[in-house]
Amino acid sequence: MSRDDSLPMRVADSALPADVEIWDVAPRDGLQSEATRLDVAHKVELIERLVRAGFPVVEVGSFVRAERVPQMADSADVFARVKDLPARTPVLVPNATGFEHARAAGADDIAVFLSVTETFSRENLGASRARMEEEVRCIARRAVADGVRVRGYLSMVFGDPWEGAVADGEVVRLATEMRTWGIRELSLGDTIGVATPGQVKHIVRLLAGSGIAVTDVALHLHDTYGTALANVYAGLEEGVRTFDAATGGVGGCPFAKSATGNLAADDLIWMLEGLGIRTGVDLDAVVETSAWLSAVLQRPITSRVATALTR
Template sequence: MVEPVGTDVTIYEVGPRDGLQNEKGLVPVEAKAEFISRLLGAGLPIVEATSFVHPTWVPQLADAAELMNLLGEDGRHLPVLVPNERGLDRALELGLEHIAIFGSATETFAQRNLNRSLDEQFAMFEPTVVRAREAGMDVRAYVSMCWGDPWESAVPVDQVVSVGKRLYDLGASQLSLGDTIGVGTAGAVGTLLDAFNEAGLADDVLAVHFHDTYGQALANAYAAYQHGVRTFDASAGGLGGCPYAESATGNLATEDLVWMFRGLGVETGVDLGQLVETSLWMAEVLGKPSVSRVVQALG
C-alpha cells in the first residue's frame, strides 16, 4: 500500500477508472493519459489508472494496455483493477506493481457482476492474489454493496464483514468498503466500521468509497474520518455513477473532499486549484459540466 509522506489522510483517486468507465462516449486514450498526469501533478498520491477487464464488459477500458504504455514509467506505480487471473497476466506483462480486486457483499451482485456466487468469487480471486503477491505486487481489495443492494435491499452487517474479511485475508494490504448505490448514512458508516474493528480489521487497513446518490457522501466521509479511517476513495469532478440506481450522481467528488479536509485543518497534499482546473478540462473533454460543488463554485 502506498504511504504518502507529509499528509494526514490519503486520497485514493478513482476518476480515470471508476469515473470514466461509465461514460458512454469513448474518451481518447491520449486524453486519459493526460488526465492521469494532471491528477498526479495536482498532488494526488494514488491514481487508479484503469481496469484489465474484458472489452466486451467495459468498452471504455478496452485501451488499458495502450494507456499504461503511454504513461511509461509513471504507469508502473499506479494501481489497476484486475477481475481475474487473465487480467493479472496483462498487468504482469507490463511490469505493474499494484492491483485491485473487486468483490461483492451480496449474492445477486456477485452473480450479475462476476458471474459467480457469493462463495465462488473467493475461489476466483484467491489464485489471482496469490500469484500477485508471489510476484511482489501490492493488492487492494474492494467489497461492494456494503450499505445496500438494489435487489436485496439492506445488507446484514455480519454478511458484509464476513465477505470483506475473507477478501482481505486472501492477502490484501487494504480493504475498501463501497457504498455502491449511495444509500449509506453517517450512523450506518460507524456501525459497519465498528463491526469490522471487532472482527480484527482496524481502521488503518480500511478505506471508504462513497457514492453521492442521496447527497450523503461527504457526511459519510466525515463520519469515517472521525471514526479513524484515513484513506478515502474519490473521483475528480464527481465523475462516475452507478448503473443500479437511476438517481445516482456519481462518486464523492475529490474537490469536495479536499475542501472539507482543508476546513478541518487536515493535510491532503493536494493542490485544490490545479485539481479544479483538471476537472474543468475533463468536463470539456466529456462535453458536460462537473457535478462537484467545489468545481462549480471555484470554476
C-alpha cells in the first residue's frame, strides 16, 4: 500500500485489469450540452490540457449540423488545430454528410453511433433505426476501406426515458451487426445514467457470449443516479479496460432531457488509482483543468474529487 499527498491509498486487486484506457469526451459529449458556448481558443486549450494530462484519447468534436448542436459548429476549426497533438483525436460523425466533412478536414479517426431504441433514434438523429443502421453501415465500410479508424457507440443500452426497459437482444444484435461492418471498438452508452452494476455485468456477459471480446468493449457512463463508479467497478470485474469520462463531469445529452453529466474523469481516476490500476493520466493536472473549466463555463463542476481537492 502506498499514498501520495493528492492520491488515495492504493490497495491493488489482482482480479482486476492492471491498466485501463480512458477516453476523455469533455470537448465533445461534455461541451455539447453546456449553456455556455466556448470559442475555438478555449476548446483548443481544453484539449491541449487533457493531452498534457496524459489522456491517450480525447474526442475533440462532432461534425453535426450547426442548428442541431450549435456548440459543435466550429469542430472543423478545432480539429485543424489539435489533430497533430500526441494523442488520438477522434471526431463523431452522425451521418454520411458528417463523414464527408470530417474526411475533408483530414480526420482519420472517427466515431459513429446508433440508438438501441426507436424513439431516441428519431429524437437524436431525426431518422428511424432502420435508416440509421443502413447509413452507419455504409459509413463504416467506406471508412474501413479508406483505412480510417472507427469506433461504434450504442446509445440507450441500459434504459430509455421514452420506452423504459431496453431489450437485451437488440443490444446484442446491433453490437454484432457493427462488428460485421468492420467496427472493432464498441462503446456501450448509459445515456441517461440509469444502469446498475448487475445490469452492466449482464450486458457485458451477453456480448462476450456472442463472440465479442471484452477488450473491444468500452463503457460510456453517466452519473444521473450516482451509480457510475459502481458500474465501472462491475465492468472491471468483467474485464472491461476502456472507459469514457469527462473531466469535471461536464455534459449530458441535449436530446435526452433526463440525462445529466458524464462520469467525471477526476472521480474515475481517483478510484482506479486506489485500486492500483494504471491509467497514465496525471490526476493533479485533471483537477487543475476541472477548476479552469469551471471558471470558463462560469458554473461549478460536478466532480466530487475535484471539488474536494480544490477547497
